Amino acid sequence: MDPEVHSLTGAYVCHALEPAELEAFERHLARCPTCVQEVAELQETAALLASAAAQTPPPRLKAAVDARIAVTRQIPPVVSHEPARQADRRPRRRWFTALGWGLAAGLAAVVAVLGVRLNDQQNQIDQARQRSTAISTLLAAPDVHAESVNVSTGGNGRVLVSRSRDEAAITVSGLSRLAPGKVYQLWMMGPSGARSGGVVPVTAEAFDSVLAHGLGDARTIGLTVEPAGGSAQPTTEPVMLLPMPA
Numbered sequence: 001m002d003p004e005v006h007s008l009t010g011a012y013v014c015h016a017l018e019p020a021e022l023e024a025f026e027r028h029l030a031r032c033p034t035c036v037q038e039v040a041e042l043q044e045t046a047a048l049l050a051s052a053a054a055q056t057p058p059p060r061l062k063a064a065v066d067a068r069i070a071v072t073r074q075i076p077p078v079v080s081h082e083p084a085r086q087a088d089r090r091p092r093r094r095w096f097t098a099l100g101w102g103l104a105a106g107l108a109a110v111v112a113v114l115g116v117r118l119n120d121q122q123n124q125i126d127q128a129r130q131r132s133t134a135i136s137t138l139l140a141a142p143d144v145h146a147e148s149v150n151v152s153t154g155g156n157g158r159v160l161v162s163r164s165r166d167e168a169a170i171t172v173s174g175l176s177r178l179a180p181g182k183v184y185q186l187w188m189m190g191p192s193g194a195r196s197g198g199v200v201p202v203t204a205e206a207f208d209s210v211l212a213h214g215l216g217d218a219r220t221i222g223l224t225v226e227p228a229g230g231s232a233q234p235t236t237e238p239v240m241l242l243p244m245p246a
Ligand SMILES: [Zn+2]
Pocket: 005, 006, 028, 032, 034, 035, 036
């Protein structure tokens, strides 16, 4: 069997094959169970990573909008302090002016809040787009490999790894919620020890996909439960150990 054909699984999954390559690969796929399995794993992992990347975190968005509302001036009450007799002289004009300013202030507040919200959503869309581009690039690497493993406290961890790109994309679904004051933290573990891959933001039951660059000598991705803010080194037994190919 041509070993180069085996390396086209990732490019096949992200539809990056030329028509001639595609035809040759599909012929190969018909008689290579290894590639069939690899393609299935890559497709499943890529779909999970992409859906994690597309998730919008409403709590963060709401917090940003609320914070903006708190510092935005509200519509002043439309009240006339003029005695009734004086108000008779030019009531309409004062009334219109007060209402005019109130409307302007109110509109300014709405525009400011909408601006923040749109800006925030655009940032999230940009981030999701950047992440899915990064995942597609990783998928197209000739040595891309998918691994999955169960998390001991519930859930399933998945990784796409490419040693040639020195990159991994990780996602975990079905995670149990933690007690307040506890966080999940990722670790790149190798002969020279454990390096933090960061505290992972858990929304609902899956965390956003994490892209790790500079894998170094790491052979395993670990997940531990740590005190809020994370630790410099793991302080508990990993609830997940995800092997990475050398
Ligand atoms: Zn094959």
